Amino acid sequence: MNLGTLVYEGKGKKIYKDPADQRQVWMEFKDDLTAFNAQKKGSFSGKGRLNGEMATLIFRYLKRAGIPSHFVSWEPDRFMRVEEVKIIPLEVVVRNYLAGSLAKKLGKEEGEKLPRPIVEFYYKDDGLNDPFVSDDQIMALNLAPGTDLMALKTAALEINVHLREIFRPMGLRLVDFKLEFGRDVDGRLLLADEITPDGCRLWDEKTLEKFDKDRFRRDLGGIDHAYKEVHKRLVSFMRERGIEI
Numbered sequence: 588m589n590l591g592t593l594v595y596e597g598k599g600k601k602i603y604k605d606p607a608d609q610r611q612v613w614m615e616f617k618d619d620l621t622a623f624n625a626q627k628k629g630s631f632s633g634k635g636r637l638n639g640e641m642a643t644l645i646f647r648y649l650k651r652a653g654i655p656s657h658f659v660s661w662e663p664d665r666f667m668r669v670e671e672v673k674i675i676p677l678e679v680v681v682r683n684y685l686a687g688s689l690a691k692k693l694g695k696e697e698g699e700k701l702p703r704p705i706v707e708f709y710y711k712d713d714g715l716n717d718p719f720v721s722d723d724q725i726m727a728l729n730l731a732p733g734t735d736l737m738a739l740k741t742a743a744l745e746i747n748v749h750l751r752e753i754f755r756p757m758g759l760r761l762v763d764f765k766l767e768f769g770r771d772v773d774g775r776l777l778l779a780d781e782i783t784p785d786g787c788r789l790w791d792e793k794t795l796e797k798f799d800k801d802r803f804r805r806d807l808g809g810i811d812h813a814y815k816e817v818h819k820r821l822v823s824f825m826r827e828r829g830i831e832i
């Protein structure tokens with residue numbers, strides 16, 4: 588396995604590129620954990636492998652459901668081969684229940700089921716703390732050149748349907764989550780980045796216990812146990828459907 592050279596290091600991942608390969612790159616899942624635009628930092632041993640494996644299983648499931656992503660293959664125990672994409676500078680958040688920043692903004696308790704899923708866009712810019720942007724702001728100010736917002740919303744809502752199909756039988760409520768999209772060298776729109784408990788809110792359907800990064804953000808403890816539990820349930824859900832790591 589030729590990693591190539593490190594071309595990017597983000598909060599949770601590193602990207603390696605072989606200059607001779609114009610189509611694909613390696614993505615390394617780190618054990619690091621950050622929150623609030625990396626003002627809060629942590630890590631736990633094995634987190635990179637757990638997240639990489641969970642993202643792998645979900646991308647495989649989505650592929651079977653007809654959702655294209657940048658995923659190519661998984662190389663134990665922390666590397667994912669992906670199509671190189673130009674990331675659209677929007678974080679696409681889908682909400683099924685009221686929680687997090689939306690609950691805070693509206694001065695409401697977390698947990699209310701929304702009448703329908705909500706899609707929100709945040710402008711990807713660490714220096715600005717990824718601010719919320721409206722559809723009109725994105726279009727008028729050309730914040731995401733060449734991006735069809737309706738296509739992004741449709742894709743995000745379709746992915747939401749599939750993710751709920753996955754987490755529900757696992758006894759987990761998919762409260763909300765964040766997606767990123769990119770375009771490959773041929774201009775194809777692909778789901779990118781990762782889908783893991785780092786970028787999702789997952790609550791136990793019965794006890795409402797949190798099984799996601801809020802355990803770290805809110806100092807609840809037991810994040811390693813929570814991620815291992817989601818991983819375990821996901822592995823068995825996928826195995827029953829013939830999808831292995």
Ligand code: TMP
Binds near residue numbers: 688765787
């Ligand atoms: P929020 O309620 O803080 O806006 O977060 C909504 C969802 O997006 C939640 O599942 C966590 C995820 N998220 C990220 O993955 N990265 C981020 O930088 C933020 C702010 C949220």
Ligand code: ASP
Binds near residue numbers: 624
């Ligand atoms: N992903 C962001 C960070 O690492 C924010 C968050 O998830 O809370 O800082």
